[in-house]
Amino acid sequence: MESITLNHQENSRENTIEMVDFYNEATEDYAFRSKDLNMHFGYYRPFLNNPFRRNTMLNEMNHQVLKRLNLPKNKASLVDLGCGVGGTMRYALKKIKGITTFGVTLSPFQVQKGNALLKHLKGSILLENYNHTSFKSNTFDGALAIESFCHSGHDKHSFKEAYRILKPNGRFVIADAFLKKETSKLCYGSKYAYKKLCSHWSLERLASIETVKKDLTNLGFKNIKVEDVSFRVAPSVLHVPFAITGFILKKIFTLQSLKRESLHNLKGSFYALLSGLHMKSFGYYLISCTK
Template identity: 60%
Template sequence: MATLQRLFSETLHEDNNHRTAELYNEATEDYEFWSRDFNMHFGYYNPSRNNPFMRDTMLNEMNRQVYKRIGDSKLICDLGCGMGGTMKYGLERNKELRVLGVTLSEFQATEGNKRLTGLNGLILKEDYNNTTFSDNTFDSAMAIESFCHAGHSEASFKEAYRILKNGGKMVITDAFLKKEIKNLCPGGSYCYKGLCNGWSLEKLGNIPEVKRTLERIGFKDIIIEDISLRVAPSVLHVPFVISGFLLKKILKNQEIGKQSIQNLKGSFYALLSGIQMNNFGYYIITCTK
């Protein structure tokens, strides 16, 4: 850990960054109800490995799929790492691996590092659009449902490109639009606004434009996989998790915080968005510098 700290000794969207940090500072405990491993993302259903009724197996399968696409990398940056759930998954399975994570949330950095004790990983409180890392530092980078908070912006992709070594891979897993916002149907537009407001998302990129942006920056060998049907079984857990969380709060006579309410709203709209496959999709993007 000390070695890592020695080695890695004005944001573009400050208002949204503040709201994102506030969301995760106050509502991260909600995610423990979603995942005991603090996997703050949806899952990947692999019928040969997962039980669709056991959510954490699917969430960890998403982690496995990301590391599988990253390949044989020794130094990885997790851009928007949350509580370090994906970091911990990889570090526990590969003792030669080193992972640096960045998050806007002070709470996530502090508590996440406690969970990484004894592992070769470190979480820093930084903005993934403007990190302090040197050029050409990392073998690979990953962004799991994090770049959406900055609207899948060119700035995010450029920063990832900058800190990657030549030949380094970037893997993004996230929900995207399949068309421009102005072309969404009324129902799609309603769900989209609810999703962005609930989860403090600046916007969702649309897949054709995202690919063009990655190419313009210089990424090559861009592979875009639509895994919406693989993700659907974990999305279907959302109404049961929301109901269980609310029931728990009611039985314990606990107040539901403002950010928790926003988080629950975002989860609800994620479910509604997930069934509109003409407007929304969930993808894994793999590309190389």
């Protein structure tokens, strides 16, 4: 048992190193596909968003997450757990008066770039692990995690830390992909796509949606609402392989060197698309709950 635990910890450390390297080097790819540097998928609302305009869908995801946080109107504190370069933080600062935002990331590049973009705004990004932050307990009115907890395998320690730093009755919203069944029950095609997706995007694993719901309940979260928004997210997923291919072609035509991480990003986007076709195995969810 001790050997298994040590092996898991070692694998987790290796994945963290790979993930940090990936985001230190591949953030430029995301800048190419999102002028606001949103490093996540989008949310499509028929007749309100244009499915051919990627950035509107990416910002719509920010809007949907903030709407479910239901932050206090006049003065609120928000933390983004795995914030990238602060795209969602900047969106929140533009949309909500009186808000103060903090973000955490393990990527030194994202800290430097994100804080430069947040200059003169009430936001700050810290170089910290979202599983063990330096924030005091009961600090924030709201916490969010958009496609970040998958890098640590949707571990219950991530949810526990979010619970700790939230104020009583504070809101927590997760936007991410999850398995609809345990990995042992995945068919061959689903298992192959899943393995490749995790490898190329430095994901430790995707947890099953039922396991996550159970973990949140056991930690004390209440009013847990789980929404399958896969069809809302699908149009933006279709954009990703083409956007990254365009980025790579631009690099080639301008005789610039192509980073290994860019190729991983392209392959990961392909397997994300392939995973999405296995609708009985994978889904994209918005999970909201209250401390």
